[in-house]
Amino acid sequence: MRDALWAALKTVNDPELHRDLVSLGMIERAEVEGGVAQVKVNLTTPACPLKGQIEGDVRSAVLGVPGIQDVVVTFGAMVRTGGQPALPGVKHVLLVGSGKGGVGKSSVAVNLAAALARDGARVGLLDADVYGPSVAHMLGRSAERVTANAERKMQPLEAHGLRFLSMANLSPAGQALVWRGPMLHSAIQQFLKDAAWGDLDYLIVDLPPGTGDVQLSLTQTIQVTGAVIVTTPQDVALIDAARAVDMFRKASVPVLGVIENMSYFVAPDTGLTYDIFGRGGAQKLGGLPLLGEVPLDLEVRKDADAGAPAVLAHPDSAAAQALTGVARTLAGRVSVQALSHLPDQLPVV
Structure with a gap:
């Protein structure tokens, strides 16, 4: 039998x-x-x-x-890799980027990381937006300072079941960083290679908006599994999002899909749906898979300011459910990409 x-x-x-x-x-x-x-x-x-x-x-x-x-x-x-891990102990590095600011990229990155961690994955979150770090605030840990361990490596902080590093926890609050490219490159190198990330299934990287030095440093330093693009539906955002897609393709980074944030708004008093910024624009981005549409939701902003990701603070809200769905779809796409490079027959455990 x-x-x-x-x-x-x-x-x-x-x-x-x-x-x-x-x-x-x-x-x-x-x-x-x-x-x-x-x-x-x-x-x-x-x-x-x-x-x-x-x-x-x-x-x-x-x-x-x-x-x-x-x-x-x-x-x-068991999260698998299609080859050598991106970093020691880190199976997949996933970049969250956007062509412009103001599209909710950081809040999406934080909620994706929190959703994956809640589902049981080992997750790290790197705030690579050096000039405008916001991840620490969204996780409720902006007052904490990063320390070094016995091996003189930066020890990531922990919040909501995930590990994270942000410049906000390394520099005085409110201080502007006036750095040129080489200093940014050095900082990214330290965040990646001089930090004790430990064993992670996914390292989510919240990129600064645009197509600048940080993006280039990351793609030239480590093997990246893939990138996702966050955009809002209107044409002015899509124009810049297309530039971000082009940058990743030129850097040979697979673009796993696009997330349409603030896709629509449901009025809490009437239940009517309004397409404030239009809707469906993300589907115009070069045939990329649409990972999900996230509605404009007041609770997401409130939760971010309170230091609690919406997927944890209000998991039953429409935005939180959409973000959870995006996280799971993204994880599925990562698995498809990783296992597409494996032999036809794997050993039975």
Whole structure:
């Protein structure tokens, strides 16, 4: 019966990877006792957007095996890389960029990181917007200072289940940094290579707006898994977002998709929807996948000022649910990209 069970599992495909769970090495355990099958599936990310579909497909396939009356499906997760890790212990570096300021890039980056951490991933967040750091404030840790560990490496701070570094925790509050390119490059190098990030599934990098020195330093320093572009729907934002897309492509950084922020507004008193900045403009960005539309929501701003990401403070709000969906979709795309470079048959765990 065990052979029949494994044969049934081999008919179940991962919905995103379009390969069966057995050849992908995602089945950690499959055994039958007393007519009950026990199956443990190791997902490619804790934030798998299609976990429910996988569970349903496994149950359907296994219950078709003669002699099996029930199946118990449990899940683990193992984020994989398509090659060498970007940094020691860091599996994926994901850049969050925009062509211009004011599109909510930092709040999106913070909420993506918090959503992935809440789902069980090990997440770091690097505030690379050196001139205008805001991540520490949005996480409620702007008063804390970064220290060094015994190996004289910067020790990332912790908040809401994730690790982060920001210039706001290294320089006096309100002090302007008047730095030229070489100093920015040195700072980015230190944030990446002289920090004790530990073991991370994802390091989310909140970039400054535009296409400047920080972006170039990052893409030239480490192997980046991919970038996402945050934009609002109106043409003036899309014009600059297209420039950011072009920059990443020239730097050979895969653009995993676009997030349309402030996509629409739902009036709390009437429930009517208003497209304040237009809607659907992100779909014009060179055929890039749309990772999600995030509504304009007052709670997101309030939560950011209070130092609590909206996905944690108000998880049932429309914006928080949209951001959670974006995070899971992004994690799925990272898995697809990583596993597309792996051999057809992986060893069974």
